[in-house]
Amino acid sequence: MAWSAEKRIMLLSLFLSACLTLIKTWAYLQTYSIAILSDALESIINIVTAALAMYSVHLAALPRDINHPYGHGKVEFFSVGAEGALIFIAGVLIAVKAFQYxxxxxxxxxxxxxxxxxxxxAGVNLLLGLYLxxxxxQLPSLTIQGNGQHILTDAYSTGGxxxxxxxxRFSGWDWIDPIASLGIGAWVVRKGYHLVRRSISGLMDEANPELIDQVVDIxxxxRKxxxxxIHNFRIQQYGNNYHIDCHLTLPYYYTLEQVHRENETLTQLIRxxxxxxxxxxxxHVDPCRPYCCPYCQILDCPVRQHPFQETIPWTKKYVLLNQHPTLENTGRTQFSESLK
Structure with a gap:
């Protein structure tokens, strides 16, 4: 069976991480530098997390089933969380080793x-991280991005x-070595925390502002x-799959066939x-009501009860609300109440 692009990429990451770890370990055995040992320890974590990421990519690619109606994509958040936890532990171990000096x-x-x-x-890790x-x-894959960010962090810490x-080498001050190791440890702990935070955000379905802005802009x-x-707009992410739901207001006199056609048009636009x-x-389709008339753009509407006044822009501020924009407490509420 042919491997997917995600699996091939993660296999490359796993192989290169293993090779670089062996090189760093050999460097430590030649120099006895705790800072180099700290870097090698972080690279060992790279191997473990790359293996976890590769397995999560495999699970995320599985089709939906009865027990997983939204697919298996959320396993990527578990992978990122496990990666962050391991990185955090590695950072603590690095700091402990530095204090021993x-x-x-x-x-x-x-x-x-x-x-x-x-x-x-450092050079190989930098190129690998940027590629991942x-x-x-491009794919998109949260797991591959997370693994790439981790490897970039490794490259930056190795550069330091x-x-x-x-x-x-040029000063002869050996005490710089444990200080550098402490710096690496602090950097690693910080990165581990951010990955764990990202995992929790995904598992808790925290809103992705960048993705919401992208879809609202579309x-x-x-806009027809x-x-x-459009209101009560929500997005859930499952790996590289998205689940989007919202309320669309259409003229109340539309037939079921017309409503279905507009629904399909909006769905296809997003996809x-x-x-x-x-x-x-x-x-979810809502029928229009008289309070919609002041911002309804159908100027030749046969059932209009109030004159058109303004076009309310579709921005994140309004689209995310679970109510019509004229019902928001922005000064339009008084006007809406007068139409009842």
Missing amino acids: FLHPYSLQELDYGIWLIALT VRRGK LLLALLLI LAKH TNWID EHIHSGDTECFI
């Missing part, structure tokens, strides 16, 4: 050789380590005259402009 000082060896090895790993983030956005090693640009209003594995839309 002050109890048992040491001298570095073969520093030039170690510097060249670490420079090599770019491909993760390289600067510290160069400073030690709706506003392609007979789409009187064409959202690059995702699958976008599922549930659109």
Whole structure:
């Protein structure tokens, strides 16, 4: 069976992470630098998290079934959370190892050789991380993006380590090594926290402001005259799949066939402009009411009861509300009450 693009990418990440970990471990054995050991420890976590990410990509690609009607995409949030937790633990272990230096000082060896090895790993990690983030956005895949961000973090921390090693090389101050290790530990702990936070946000269906802005902008640009209003707009993400539901206000005199056609048109519009594995839309249709007349753009409406006054723009402020915009407490409420 042919492997998907996601699986091939994660296999590449896993293979390169294993190779770079071996190089960093060899560099530590040659130099006895705690900072290099800290970097190698983080790379070991890279291997574990890459394996978790690869498995989660496999699960997320499984089709929907009776027990998982929305698919298996949310497993990616568990993967990101596990990755963040492991990174956080690695950061704590790095800090503990750095503090041990002050109890048992040491001298570095073969520093030039170690510097060249670490420079090599930093360059490869930087290229790999940038590639994973770019491909993760193209697919899109939260797991691949998360793994790419993690590897970029590893590349940046390795770059900081390289600067510290160069400073030690030219100054002879070995005490910089544990200080650099503490810095790496703090950086790793911070990154682990953010990944765990991102995982919790996804599992709790926290709103994605960037995605909402993207979809609302699409709706506003392609707004039809007979789409009187859209409100109670919500998006849930399951891996690279989206579940979207909203309320669409149409003229109350439309036939069922006309309502169905407008529903399908709106659904197709969203699917064409959202690059995702699958976008599922549930659109609840509301009939218009007299209070809709002042912002209804159907100027030749045969049942209009009040004159058109203004076009209310479809912005995130209004679209997310679970009510018609004229019912919001913005000064239009008094006008709406007068129409009852």
